[in-house]
Amino acid sequence: MKIISTNIAKPTTIFWNGKEVTTGIFKKPVDSAIHLGKENVKGDEVSDRKVHGGIYKACYLFSTDHYPYWKTLYPNLNWTYGMLGENLTVEHLNEKELHIGDIYKVGNALVQITLPREPCYKFAAKFESTTVIKAFVAHGYPGTYVRILEEGTVKNADTFQLVEKIEHSISIWDFFALLYAQNKNKDHIRLIMDNEALPQRKRQILKALL
Numbered sequence: 315m316k317i318i319s320t321n322i323a324k325p326t327t328i329f330w331n332g333k334e335v336t337t338g339i340f341k342k343p344v345d346s347a348i349h350l351g352k353e354n355v356k357g358d359e360v361s362d363r364k365v366h367g368g369i370y371k372a373c374y375l376f377s378t379d380h381y382p383y384w385k386t387l388y389p390n391l392n393w394t395y396g397m398l399g400e401n402l403t404v405e406h407l408n409e410k411e412l413h414i415g416d417i418y419k420v421g422n423a424l425v426q427i428t429l430p431r432e433p434c435y436k437f438a439a440k441f442e443s444t445t446v447i448k449a450f451v452a453h454g455y456p457g458t459y460v461r462i463l464e465e466g467t468v469k470n471a472d473t474f475q476l477v478e479k480i481e482h483s484i485s486i487w488d489f490f491a492l493l494y495a496q497n498k499n500k501d502h503i504r505l506i507m508d509n510e511a512l513p514q515r516k517r518q519i520l521k522a523l524l
Contacts, residue, residue, distance in 0.1 A: 315474040317420070318378050319343045319403035321396030322358040328439050337436045341396035347469035348401070350423045350462045355401045369461055370428045370513050376400035376457035377407035387449060388441060399437065400457055402468065409455050409487040415480035415511035423466030424477065428511050430456035430490040451494050458486045461511065483509055498523050 321341035328335050338359030349356035350373050376398045385393055395403040409430070416427040433447045433456075443449075450456065484492070484502045492502050500523070506512060507521045 315407050315418075316405045317402050317468060317470055317472045318405050319395035320346075320348045320468065320470060321401055321403065322348060322355060323396075325359045328436070335436070335439075337439075339399045339436050339440050341399060341401065343395050343403075345470075347421070347467040349465070349467050350421075350425065351465055352462050358401060370511075371459040372462045373401045373425070373460050374399060374431060374457060375402045375404050375407055375460060376431075377409075377455065378403055378405045379407070380453070380455050383453065388443070388446075391441070398457065399431070399440070404474070407457070409458065409490070410485050412458055412486045413480050413483040414486065414489060414506055415483050415509050416476070417463065417478040418460075418474040419477050420474045421466050421468035421472045422464075423462060423468055424464035425460040426463055426511050427458055427486065428461050429459045429513075429516070430486045430493070431459065432456075432493065451490075454487060454490060456486070456490045480509075480511075483511075492520075500524055 321343050323338040323341040325336050325338065326340045328337055341358070353368050353372055354360050355373050384398070391397070412427045414427055418425050433450045437450070438444060438446050482505055484505050488502055489506070492499055503520045503524055507517050509517070
């Protein structure tokens with residue numbers, strides 16, 4: 315996996331249901347290296363810290379491989395990397411191969427795979443679509459958040475080097491499917507309910523489904 319674009323956002327005001335809302339989803343590519351901090355990317359806008367940023371969502375990655383799919387669905391948008399709200403646009407990122415808890419070295423930072431993106435109304439507002447969230451869930455490739463185990467800087471062309479592969483876990487692909495499935499895969503829940511790469515509250519919610 316290789317970084318193709320580093321992206322950050324300035325605060326942007328949108329109108330949703332008649333109210334002004336500030337968001338950091340409108341990310342744009344930058345030429346310089348960016349710093350991955352423990353709870354956010356330095357200089358990047360994180361407006362709603364209840365659902366973005368923080369230890370388990372410090373940085374969001376999305377794959378270049380899925381851009382053609384989204385460009386075909388929404389050809390009239392002004393496409394640049396960062397369009398899916400990601401801090402790092404990564405070549406050949408594959409959610410089926412990334413397991414919760416896996417650890418990678420990238421640049422001089424050490425990161426851990428944590429959670430898939432769960433799209434919210436701001437995502438719909440950016441795409442100017444009432445159906446994009448359903449399309450995102452149906453497509454099944456949500457990108458991934460990472461926890462920053464060691465702060466550091468990353469830049470374009472940096473590659474991800476696997477440091478530790480978690481054997482008893484599930485992939486980001488499987489976890490995303492689990493979140494939205496009507497009938498939950500209990501074997502998958504058992505595999506991750508003690509995985510410390512997930513927030514404790516998320517694990518408690520899943521455990522209650524057993």
